[in-house]
Amino acid sequence: MGPSIQYYCPCLSGFPVQTPPPPHVASSSASFHPLHSLFFCEECDAVRCNRCVSIEVSGYYCPNCLFEVPSASVRAEKNRCARNCFSCPICRTTLSVVASDPPDEGDGRSSSVPLSTVGEPPFFLYCNHCRWDSAEVGITFEKPTGLAAQLQKFEDSAAESLEFERLKEHFEPFLRTSSLSSSSHLPSVASHHMHTSSITAAASAALARDIPGVGKYNPHTRSRAGRDRTVNRDEMPEYKSRVEVGLFSQLGSGGDEGDVEFLTHIETAGEVAKLEQRWGNSWTTSLKTSDLRPLRIPLHSKVSKRCPTCRHILIKPEQKAQSVRYKIKLVAANYLPAMTVALPSPQSGPDASRRVPAKVPAAGDEKNFTLMAGKSYPFHLALTNPLYDPIQVRLSVQRMHVTASTDSTAPEKARRTPFAVSLPTSSFPVAAFAEAWEYDDDEDMFGVEDDELGLEPIGRGSKDRDGRGKVKTVGVLERRANVTVVGGEVVIGKEARGHVKFNMLVSYTYRSDDPLPSEDGAGTPSRVNAKAPEVKTFTFYTVIDLGPITPREESKVEADV
Amino acid sequence: MAPIRDKFTIHSKAVVCQDVELKGDITIGPNTVVHPKATIFAIAGPIVIGAGCIIEEAAIIVNRRKEVMRIGDSNLFEIGCRVESPSIGNFNTISTRARVHHTVRISNYCVIGAACLVVPTEDESLEDYTTIYGPAADRRVWSGRGRVQEADLRHKHAEYLREMLPKFNRLRRGDGA
Ligand SMILES: [Zn+2]
Ligand SMILES: [Zn+2]
Numbered sequence: 001m002g003p004s005i006q007y008y009c010p011c012l013s014g015f016p017v018q019t020p021p022p023p024h025v026a027s028s029s030a031s032f033h034p035l036h037s038l039f040f041c042e043e044c045d046a047v048r049c050n051r052c053v054s055i056e057v058s059g060y061y062c063p064n065c066l067f068e069v070p071s072a073s074v075r076a077e078k079n080r081c082a083r084n085c086f087s088c089p090i091c092r093t094t095l096s097v098v099a100s101d102p103p104d105e106g107d108g109r110s111s112s113v114p115l116s117t118v119g120e121p122p123f124f125l126y127c128n129h130c131r132w133d134s135a136e137v138g139i140t141f142e143k144p145t146g147l148a149a150q151l152q153k154f155e156d157s158a159a160e161s162l163e164f165e166r167l168k169e170h171f172e173p174f175l176r177t178s179s180l181s182s183s184s185h186l187p188s189v190a191s192h193h194m195h196t197s198s199i200t201a202a203a204s205a206a207l208a209r210d211i212p213g214v215g216k217y218n219p220h221t222r223s224r225a226g227r228d229r230t231v232n233r234d235e236m237p238e239y240k241s242r243v244e245v246g247l248f249s250q251l252g253s254g255g256d257e258g259d260v261e262f263l264t265h266i267e268t269a270g271e272v273a274k275l276e277q278r279w280g281n282s283w284t285t286s287l288k289t290s291d292l293r294p295l296r297i298p299l300h301s302k303v304s305k306r307c308p309t310c311r312h313i314l315i316k317p318e319q320k321a322q323s324v325r326y327k328i329k330l331v332a333a334n335y336l337p338a339m340t341v342a343l344p345s346p347q348s349g350p351d352a353s354r355r356v357p358a359k360v361p362a363a364g365d366e367k368n369f370t371l372m373a374g375k376s377y378p379f380h381l382a383l384t385n386p387l388y389d390p391i392q393v394r395l396s397v398q399r400m401h402v403t404a405s406t407d408s409t410a411p412e413k414a415r416r417t418p419f420a421v422s423l424p425t426s427s428f429p430v431a432a433f434a435e436a437w438e439y440d441d442d443e444d445m446f447g448v449e450d451d452e453l454g455l456e457p458i459g460r461g462s463k464d465r466d467g468r469g470k471v472k473t474v475g476v477l478e479r480r481a482n483v484t485v486v487g488g489e490v491v492i493g494k495e496a497r498g499h500v501k502f503n504m505l506v507s508y509t510y511r512s513d514d515p516l517p518s519e520d521g522a523g524t525p526s527r528v529n530a531k532a533p534e535v536k537t538f539t540f541y542t543v544i545d546l547g548p549i550t551p552r553e554e555s556k557v558e559a560d561v
Numbered sequence: 562m563a564p565i566r567d568k569f570t571i572h573s574k575a576v577v578c579q580d581v582e583l584k585g586d587i588t589i590g591p592n593t594v595v596h597p598k599a600t601i602f603a604i605a606g607p608i609v610i611g612a613g614c615i616i617e618e619a620a621i622i623v624n625r626r627k628e629v630m631r632i633g634d635s636n637l638f639e640i641g642c643r644v645e646s647p648s649i650g651n652f653n654t655i656s657t658r659a660r661v662h663h664t665v666r667i668s669n670y671c672v673i674g675a676a677c678l679v680v681p682t683e684d685e686s687l688e689d690y691t692t693i694y695g696p697a698a699d700r701r702v703w704s705g706r707g708r709v710q711e712a713d714l715r716h717k718h719a720e721y722l723r724e725m726l727p728k729f730n731r732l733r734r735g736d737g738a
C-alpha cells in the first residue's frame with residue numbers, strides 16, 4: 001500500500017481533550033477515517049464520523065425488486081423479501097422461476113417446435129449462473145406465483161423457529177407487565193453513553209421493545225429494578241422446550257455426531273457448504289452443500305444520520321428505493337480540503353537510481369519503494385479546496401511522545417527519535433473551487449505566479465535550491481486550479497523501525513458568510529485584516545502514513561546483493 | 562511453422578460478418594452467426610464449426626494443434642471469450658471473458674462462467690453438464706432441467722441475429738461462393 005492520509009474525528013477522545021491519540025498506538029486507527037466517510041455538522045462546526053452519528057432507519061426495501069416494504073410487514077416477513085426474490089444458495093445470484101421442460105424428444109435439438117409461452121408445472125427456482133435448481137433439494141411449485149409465502153412457511157416450520165415462537169409466547173406475559181415499568185429506567189441507558197442523544201435513546205428504547213423474546217438486560221438498572229423483577233421472576237412458570245437440545249442434530253440442523261459422520265466420509269471439499277453459503281441463513285443449517293436451500297433475499301434499509309450533539313440531520317436519502325440521491329448531504333469532503341500524500345519516485349536522490357531496482361520487485365509499483373532507516377525522503381501533499389472561496393492553509397506536525405514502553409529491547413536512540421518531519425512553516429493559499437467551464441483559458445488554470453500569491457520564501461521552503469544545490473523539497477511546489485501541492489521531508493533515524501506515521505494539524509482560514517461571535521472557540525479569526533470580511537479558521541487533525549521503515553541491517557544486506 | 566494456407570468454407574446459410582479475422586483452414590456450418598470483430602485462427606490444424614453456433618464480438622477461437630478442432634452445434638461464445646479447446650460438443654456456453662486452454666475438451670451442455678479461467682496443465686475432458694462458475698472457477702454438475710427451453714432460446718437468439726446482423730453489416734462469403 002502506498003502512503004495514506006486519514007482524518008480525525010474527536011468523538012473517541014475524552015471531552016476536554018481534542019487531540020488525537022499517538023499514531024503508533026494500534027487503537028488510534030479507530031479515531032481516523034478516510035475523508036469520504038466523514039460528515040460535517042454546520043451547527044457544531046465539527047467533523048462527525050460513522051461511529052458517533054446516530055442512525056435512524058427511514059425505510060426498508062428489497063435490493064432486487066426495489067419494493068419498499070412497509071415497516072409493519074418487515075417483522076412478519078422476517079426481514080426478507082416476500083415477493084419473488086430469491087438468491088442462489090450456492091453462488092448468491094438471483095434465481096429465476098422456470099417451468100419444467102416439455103417432454104424431451106431425444107437430443108433436445110427438435111427446437112423447431114415452438115414451446116408454449118406459459119410453461120408447464122412443476123415450476124422451480126433456477127440459477128442462471130451456476131445452474132443450481134431447487135428441484136435438486138426437492139422444492140418445486142405448482143404455480144409460478146406466491147413462492148415466497150410457500151418458502152416462508154417452510155422457514156417458519158424450522159425447529160428453531162418454532163422454539164423461538166414458543167419462547168416469545170412464554171415471555172409475553174412477563175414482558176407486558178415489565179413494559180409498564182420499563183419507561184422509568186430507560187433514560188439511565190442514555191445518560192450512560194456520553195454522546196447518546198435523546199434520539200438515540202428513543203431508538204434504543206424502540207429496539208428493546210422490538211425484541212419481545214429477549215429479556216431487557218440492563219446492568220445499570222438491575223440493582224434498582226431488582227426488587228420488582230424478582231417478584232416477576234417468581235411468578236413465571238418454568239420454560240419447557242419443545243425439543244430436547246440434543247435432538248436438534250436429528251432435525252437436519254447439524255451438530256454433534258451427524259456432522260462427524262458426514263465429515264469423515266467426504267470426498268471433495270465442495271460437499272461441505274462454505275461459511276458464506278450458510279452465513280445468510282436465519283437458522284443453523286446442515287453442513288452439507290446438498291442441503292442448502294434457496295434464500296429469500298434479505299431487505300436493505302435506508303438510513304438517515306444525525307449529529308450526536310445537536311441532532312441536526314447530516315445525511316438523509318430520498319425515500320424512494322429507486323433513487324440514489326440525498327435530500328440532505330453534509331459530507332466533510334464539501335468542507336475540508338481533500339488531501340493526498342505521495343512519495344515522489346526517488347530518481348532525484350543521489351544514489352537512488354542505483355539502489356531502487358534492487359529494492360523494487362519485478363511487479364514494480366513505483367509508489368511502493370521502501371523507506372530506509374538513516375535516509376531522508378521528500379514527500380508531496382496535494383490539497384484540493386472544495387470551497388467557493390480561496391483558503392489559507394497552515395500545516396504543523398503534532399509533537400510526538402514517542403514509542404516508549406512498547407519495545408524495551410530497542411536501543412534508547414530508536415525510541416527517542418525515529419524520524420523528523422519538516423513541513424512548510426508558513427501558511428499557503430489554495431485557490432477556490434470553480435467548475436471547469438469557469439476557467440477562461442489554460443493560464444487561469446495553471447500558471448499562477450508566486451508573486452501574485454504574495455508568498456514569502458521562508459526558512460527551508462526557500463525559493464529554488466538549498467546549499468547543496470538540490471531542488472527544493474519543502475514548500476509550495478505547484479499550484480493549479482483549486483489544488484496546491486506542497487513538499488515536505490522526512491529524515492529517518494539510523495535505528496528507526498516501524499512506520500513513518502505522524503499526526504498533522506491542519507488549520508485553514510476562509511471567508512465566513514455568517515459571522516459568529518468570537519467567544520465561539522472554533523470561529524476565532526487567526527488573521528484579522530481591516531479590509532477583509534469576516535474570516536474563520538477551522539482546525540482538524542490528520543494522520544499521515546508514509547509507509548514502513550526498512551531497518552538498517554536489512555537494507556545493508558540488500559544493498560550488497 | 563509452415564505457412565498457413567487460408568481456406569474458408571462458409572455455408573450459404575451462415576451469417577459471417579465482413580469484419581472478422583479468419584486465418585487458416587476454417588469451415589463454418591449452416592445457421593451459425595459470427596459477429597464483427599470475432600477472431601478465428603486455425604494456426605496449426607483446421608477448425609470446423611457446426612450449425613447454429615453464435616460467436617460474439619471479440620471472441621477468439623484458436624486451434625494450436627495439428628488435428629482438426631471440431632466445434633459442434635448450438636454453442637454460444639460470448640463477448641471476449643478465448644477458447645483453444647481441441648474439441649467442443651453441442652449446446653455449450655462459453656461466457657464473457659472466459660478462457661479455456663487447449664488442454665480442455667468440452668463435451669455437451671457445459672457452461673464456462675464469466676471470466677473463469679480453465680487452464681489445467683494436464684489434458685482433461687469436461688463431462689456433459691459441467692458448470693464452471695465464480696471467481697474461484699468452482700465446478701458443479703447441472704441437472705439438465707431447463708435445457709430444452711434453453712436450447713429453444715439459443716435457437717431463437719441465432720434466428721434473430723441472422724435476421725438483424727445483415728441489415729447493419731456486410732457479410733463474408735466462403736471461397737466457393
Ligand atoms: Zn466520530
Ligand atoms: Zn424483492
Ligand SMILES: [Zn+2]
Pocket residue numbers: 088089090091092093127128129130131132
Ligand atoms: Zn447459483
Ligand SMILES: [Zn+2]
Pocket residue numbers: 041042043044045307308309310311312
Ligand atoms: Zn451538530
